[in-house]
Amino acid sequence: MAAARLRVASDVGGTFTDSIAYDEASRRISVSKVPTTPGNRALGTVAGLKRAVAAQGLSGAEIAYVGHGMTTATNAVIQRKGGRTAFVTNRGFRDLLLIGRQDRPSLFDVDDVRPPPLVPQELCYTAAGRIDAAGREIEPLSLADLEAAAADMRARGVEAVAVTFLHSYANPAHERAAKALLERLLPGVPVCASTEIVAEFREFERASTAVLNAYLRPIMETYLGSLAGLLGDREDGLGLPETSPVMVIEASGGLMTLDSAREKPVHTVLSGPAGGVVGSAHVAGLAGIRDIVTMDIGGTSTDISLIREGKPILTRQARLETVPIRLPVIDINAIGAGGGSIAWIDDGGALRVGPMSAEAVPGPAAYGRGGTRPTVTDANLVLGRFGADTRLGGDLTLDLAAARAAVATIAAPLGLDVVAAAAGILRVAHATIVRGIRVVSVERGLDPRDFALVPFGGAGPMHGTPVARDLAIPRLLVPPTPGILCALGQLVSDLRHDLVETHVGAHADFAAGRAAGIVAALTARGDALLAADTVPPDRRTVSAFVDMRYVGQSYELPIALPARLDEVDWAGVPARFHDAHRARFGHADASAPVECVSFGVTAVGRIDTPVLPVLEEGGAAPPPEARTGSRPVYFEALSRTDIPGFHDAPVFARAALRAGNVVEGPAVIEEVSATTILYPGDRAVADASGSLIVEMPA
Structure with missing residues (x-):
């Protein structure tokens, strides 16, 4: 048998599967880039991997x-296609x-209707028994x-069960007993105890997470x-050796084994976009x-995130x-604006783009x-961003006449010609993306001008300049x-485990020895x-942290701790919390009492990171073979x-x-995998790391 030498990865999106x-x-x-196969996404995954492997001349x-x-878990929730789940x-x-909770995203919308829970009321069950906040049993x-x-x-006909008892984070005995009994009485039905997923207080969030995990287990x-x-199939599949590990990327950007993903699929929600963030941090770091x-920007959405000092920003509260x-x-921050987002006219006569998508079938x-x-x-095809001979993913040919006919359906009602309507579609999409970037930057006290924009996904590099110029990036x-x-992010991610335990109490009441003992055990x-x-x-x-807040606050901030915690380290934690609070919210009160909420650790297992190819040195002028032609491309002001x-734009082969x-x-x-559009005044330099660094006029 040939020696194993290939590292492969795939990302299943709503429109395309990338390998x-x-x-x-x-x-x-x-x-390789192949259409996603909605009926069985595994088929598209293996087809894409086989194509990428074949391109290497290997097997x-x-x-x-x-x-x-993948987006399998995310789509199952959005489309409400998970298993029939019970809640205990x-x-x-x-x-x-x-x-x-009492919070409402649309506070003043009188027509807003909260979607029903994943578990209908008739499948919600209760049992007598109670543990108190100190972990003592007060009722069997x-x-x-x-x-x-x-x-x-x-x-x-229940297909999965979630069990959540009050204060089980302090003592999980009742949850464990309930799980054991239900597994015996319901053979073949997965039972999820909440503390196996998240051992923290706030019973609603813990219950919701456990229910989501159970809901996803069957699918x-x-x-x-x-x-x-x-x-593993050697005839119709990939023929993967039994000893080769299969790892799934988590929403945290770390990796988990395939068996862990089947047991705790809630960790795979938003896993596909997480790979892109990790990959972005890696390639940007290579370019300094x-x-x-x-x-x-993919086919159905645009996923936006911020990376500071080379590290993605994590949160433990998501929806x-x-x-x-x-x-x-x-x-x-995921928004409904992608290459397949549908343009439409609302009741007020305004042009809108998304969140509805043409998806993989039938597609644009x-x-x-x-x-x-x-x-x-x-719109991009009508405006010449794609050429008539462009093949998406190397195979898919584009139909300009069909694209013009589609755009014409909104051009006439708006009193525009097809080109103006197509340009309008892009302007609306760009405005939506700009608002999404402001959410993760300006609204959090960060200036976009201090960052570089990394556009990726099949459509990202087409739209980088107008978005960046609007934000002065x-x-x-x-x-x-x-x-x-x-x-690619899945090839540079590390194995990761996150462990958190709730321990509520004033910092002054925690002796350094007690805190050190908790950290050491975790x-x-x-x-x-x-x-x-x-x-x-x-x-x-293994890195440790403590979640802290001012007494009376509802939510907390994580403060990093050394693995070996002594008296001096512990005494300095409140000051570090005040600094973190000021940086995050713009104010702090050094005289206010602070309390600990949870202790946690992040355990990381570093993998062998691939050494990406380095570009061969060349002069300022691209080699003659790099220019493959030219075409008229429309650029908005x-x-x-x-x-x-329209400008006559030269076309270059990036390879x-x-x-x-x-x-x-x-x-x-x-x-x-993508097309990069340089606007008039843009200047792109090929970096040795393989990235293009694009400087734009002020």
């Missing part, structure tokens, strides 16, 4: 590692999921109540089981840029379609698969293989998990002195560019 193969021996990268038997990111909690708290758990509930679940068991089978705004999630996730009208409604992709970094960056657990993942000791790191209209080559806008730079 990458990296040859550790030659450091060569090959990519699945030579694969040493597989990374995977304490007597008197049956409506916990329905009541939720009623096994009879659980047996009655299990009988009713069987009759109603993810089916999907990941099918994927595992196809990956550490503060960036990521802009991942997916109004469903709260209490887990570490990369702070990503330009795909020639039956789509008739105008999309951002159709001075430069772009277009990564290598931008349309496949989410998949650190040992984190290290043991990495050992179970077969991570060598010299590749393990980005300043008062700009004149909108032929060398380090130091300069391309002046207007120009088009094409590659298999």
